[in-house]
Amino acid sequence: MRIRSGQSVTGAVSAPASRTEREKTSGARSSRAGASVSDTASIMGVPQNELTPNVQRALLSLMGEVDQLRKDTDALRSKVRELETLADRDVFLPVLNRRAFLREVSRALALAERHDAPSALVYMDLNGFKQINDTHGHAAGDAALRAVADILVAHVRETDAVGRLGGDEFGLVLTLTPAGQAEHKAGELAETIANTPILYEGSELRVGAAWGVHPIERGVSVETAMNQADAAMYARKAASARA
Known part of the structure; x- marks a missing residue:
């Protein structure tokens, strides 16, 4: 029927x-x-x-x-x-892996192209991470990475994205955030990381962070945004070493 x-x-x-x-x-x-x-x-x-x-x-x-x-x-x-x-999660940390993070950068670029709504890319590298590995072992380094990842996730909005780009390097997409505000936010995050002790087997471990920012706006490619933010980060790290 x-x-x-x-x-x-x-x-x-x-x-x-x-x-x-x-x-x-x-x-x-x-x-x-x-x-x-x-x-x-x-x-x-x-x-x-x-x-x-x-x-x-x-x-x-x-x-x-x-x-x-x-x-x-x-x-x-x-x-x-x-x-x-x-598939999108880093195998070790509660953040996006590199592939998924690059997809978020692409989405932010698409938003900027369609609606002229720029966002910002932050490239962050840890200072003192190698010393922790060399002195306390890789398990201590893993604890430091987890602590930093927790800080980043806890101090950004749900609309933002946090990813691990490899080793001790992290990336953030700050949605609908001008580059100037992103610089200020990256500085606050770096200060929080530096001032937060990491407890590991009775020891207090500390790491710092250098960062670089590049706007995600019309006419910018994913590769350009990543490379320029990375270059700005290394320039800041070099300037800090000379100081």
């Missing part, structure tokens, strides 16, 4: 049963189907006594299959979201 969208179940039955026939089968239908059929018929806007037992059984079977299909689809979507999150 094919039921087109918008067609009532009553219209799909070729010939309605007589009143006497309906009365004879009413009790049997109630005992077989119970309240669930009545609820189903009510939900579909069709009185129970307008449905034959075969139609009732077919509808219940169909609704059960649809419900199971919905559950299977929801479970599959949840699994896909979980896999996408794992």
Whole structure:
């Protein structure tokens, strides 16, 4: 039996049963189907006594299959979201990996191109990280990376993006943020990192951070933004070493 969208179940039955026939089968239908059929018929806007037992059984079977299909689809979507999150996450830290971070830079560039709404890219490199590894071991260095990642995530907005670009280098996309404000924010983050001790096996570890900023605006490519922010970061690091 094919039921087109918008067609009532009553219209799909070729010939309605007589009143006497309906009365004879009413009790049997109630005992077989119970309240669930009545609820189903009510939900579909069709009185129970307008449905034959075969139609009732077919509808219940169909609704059960649809419900199971919905559950299977929801479970599959949840699994896909979980896999996408794992694919975008750094293998060690609670931030984006480099591939996912570059995608966020591309999105910010697309926003700037379409709506002339510039954002800012921050490239950040840790100072003192190698000394921690050399003195306390790589486990201590891992603890330092986790502490820095936690600070960055905790001190930016949900609309911003934080990623690990490799080793002890991090990147941030500060959405809808002018370059001047991004410079100020990067300075605040670096100060927080420098002033936050990292406790590791009874020792207090500290790292600093150098940063570079480049605007994400019309006419700028992902490669240019990354290279220029990286260059600005190294220039700041070199100036700090000379001071």
